[in-house]
Amino acid sequence: MALEPIQQQRRDAHAKAMERLVVVVQELSYARSLAAIQEIVRRAARELTQADGAAFVLRDGEFCHYADEDAIGPLWKGLRFPMQSCISGWAMLNRRAVVIEDVYLDPRIPHDVYRRTFVKSLAMVPIRGGAPLGAIGIYWAQRHRADDEAVRLLQALADATALAMENVEMRTQLERRVLERTAEAVAAREIAERADALKTRLLSAANHDLRQPLQSVKTYLALLAPDLASPEKRELCARAQRSIEAMDELLDTLLDLQRIQGGQLRAALRDFALAELLERIVVENRPRAEAKGLRLDLRMAPCVAHSDPALLRRVFENLVGNAIRYTAAGHVLIEAEATAQAVRVAVSDTGIGIPDEALERIFEAYYQAEHPAHVRSGGLGLGLSIVQHLAGVLGLRVEVRSTPGIGSTFAVELPLGAPLVAAPRLSVLAAGAALRRAPRAEGPLVLLVEDDAAIADATRLLMRSAGFGVCVVSGFAAALQQLDEGLQPAVVVTDFRLPGSNGIEVIGRVREKLGRELPAVLFTGDMSGQAARMATQAGCALLHKPSDAERLLTVIEALTSAPLPAEPPASPAPSLAI
Structure with a gap:
């Protein structure tokens, strides 16, 4: 009869251990890195077996790497030992668990290494049976023989650990492949489902980087088209321009879709x-x-x-x-x-x-x-x-x-x-109409701030072909230097992303330097929404790369036309078709 309370205690302890094991398996299923797995396992190994210490060992070629530990005293964290000379290596090479009641009576144990620790007894199980990834060890400061139940719990933990490590490895490989793909591959549905966070970062960067060369190509085509004598060649040029427009629209759509699916949109x-x-x-x-x-x-x-x-x-x-x-x-x-x-x-x-x-x-x-x-x-x-x-x-x-x-x-x-309550503003449409009615003999001066050499060259040629004067600088400091030397631009056109600054900062400093609200165009491949909000707040026009040449010139012409009177917002006005 005296055995019944003991057996009940064991059953209760086993039930609690199983409940804890279920929780640990759930935690491992959510782990996204090897470091997170190690932290979960080293704590759980001790709790499940009531051991004085636990070690998480990784196989590193022909060595055992004691990657992490949780113990009453120091073990071997950070050290590497040959597979043939340590008990974790034995468990991996033989692909089975080992229980040692007295480490100093077992020939497989390097006694000198253990004398520096508190360890008297241990148990070790491999992580994955087929081709072990590592091992989990538990240790006691007093002589203790781990029973079958403790070993089974430890092996169950090791099996769950193996699955978690394989999952992390698969995720790491997927992320590595995604980083090597183009923006088209980034948009693939498999990546959207399995690597949403990574895809968001990659798509945003690739979106901007792809727009840069597309802009220069589109502008060069616009400059080339009028000089093509053959209708067939002009049609080929037009087809190339339409293909760029289709790619631009696709980039816009994919980025909008990803921001929506990622829940990144917040209304301001x-x-x-x-x-x-x-x-x-x-x-x-x-x-x-x-x-x-x-x-x-x-x-x-x-x-x-x-x-x-x-x-x-x-x-x-x-x-x-x-x-x-x-x-x-x-x-x-x-x-x-x-x-x-x-x-x-x-x-x-x-x-x-x-x-x-x-x-x-x-x-x-x-x-x-x-x-x-x-x-x-x-x-x-x-x-x-x-x-x-x-x-x-x-x-x-x-x-x-x-x-x-x-x-x-x-x-x-x-x-x-x-x-x-604001001063009357220039109507962009009215300004454009005024410009078409009364062409200017001499085009205004455009300050172009662009660090991409190809885009700067193509845009400069385009503006000059339309009769604008152009001063091209590559960044913030160069723009201010031109103003110090007496430059008086009629409009500033600037990229959003610039070395050490951004286009909004450039527009603000240029306006401050000139002492007036200089018309401005923010010209950018950034589609994250940040540039659009900042442009709106700064009161400047926004054009996304790649923009067709006619659109760019139309906006600049409208902004540089003579201001026309406009009704204050609060004043009633009749409906007007422009």
């Missing part, structure tokens, strides 16, 4: 002049529309909206881009109508329209409606899905009306903001 709501945002979208997209023979118009009265202008800009860029893509003839119209509480912004087109049965699915990722007049553009079917996600982040609802063969209208309703 504020009051802003809606007309300025919409005017810039029109200016930047009008060359593309006119190339297809379309009119791109804006109709609105000045008003102040309350939203995140950077995210809202991406919403309307996608809607306007879609409208131009799927409209073969006619026009695209952006119209903003304000009420007492809100402003409704609609993007309408005279395009192919959307069948009724497809209206509920057009916001799904990768969905593209089939249509008799639909000419596939090579897109991924993500534009409207991204619009829907961005609208959700902004707390907006996207309305759609469409008639096949007649056209479509997409609209969102924005809350109104408080009236802004």
Whole structure:
């Protein structure tokens, strides 16, 4: 009868050990590094077996590396011993557990090494049976023989450790392969599912780096096209430009999708002049529309909206881009109508329209409606899905009306903001119109700040071909030096990422140096959203690389035209079509 309480205690202890083992296995399944695995295992080995010490041993070729330990006194952390001369090596080479009640009576033990420690007894199990990765050892300061249950617990821990180490190794190999791939491979679904954090960092960097050479290629093509005498060669040049535009659009879409899937988008709501945002979208997209023979118009009265202008800009860029893509003839119209509480912004087109049965699915990722007049553009079917996600982040609802063969209208309703007290601003669209009505005899001077030599050269040639004077510098210090020497630019065009600074800092210091609000263009391959927010706050135009030559020149021409009077935001004004 006296044995029953002892047996019950053993059963209770075993049950607690099994519960602890389950928790440890869960912790190991979440481990993302070998260091994390070592920390979990060294603590768990002692707790499961009530030992005085535990060691985590890794196989390092023909050596045993005592990588980590948890013990009442020092063991051998950081040391390496030949496989043939230590008991952990014996367990790995023989692929089985070993229990030693007295280390000084076992010939496999290097006694001199153990005399410097507290160890009198031990047990050692290999990590993985087939080709051991290492071993887990437990030690006692008094003579003790580990029973079968303790060895089984230790071996179960070792098996879970092996799986965790293999998982970490697979993850490490995957990350290594991802780092070696191109941006196209980064966008692959397998990487999106298994390495989201790594893909986010890689895609952001690759996105910027790919835009740099694309910009110079696109600008050189724009300079080359007018000098090609053969219609066939001009068409080849146009095809190359369209291919670059398709890649640019794909990069935009992939980055937007990754930011949405990664939950990285956060709305920074504020009051802003809606007309300025919409005017810039029109200016930047009008060359593309006119190339297809379309009119791109804006109709609105000045008003102040309350939203995140950077995210809202991406919403309307996608809607306007879609409208131009799927409209073969006619026009695209952006119209903003304000009420007492809100402003409704609609993007309408005279395009192919959307069948009724497809209206509920057009916001799904990768969905593209089939249509008799639909000419596939090579897109991924993500534009409207991204619009829907961005609208959700902004707390907006996207309305759609469409008639096949007649056209479509997409609209969102924005809350109104408080009236802004500001000096009358230059209307970008009006300035562009004034420029076309009264061409200048001599082009204004552009200060171009760009550290990429190819882009700087191509942009300089483009601006000179359009009649602008150009001063090219590679960075912040060089720009200030030119101003100290008397340079008086009409506009500054700067890259966002510059050595030791960024374009927003350059714009601020140039304006401070000149003592006036110099018109500015932030020209960047950075699509993270940071550049867009900073550009909005600084009151400068934003162009993403690669930008077509006509768009760049149109924006610069508008910014360098003579300012025209504009109604203050708070003053009532009639609806105006520009």
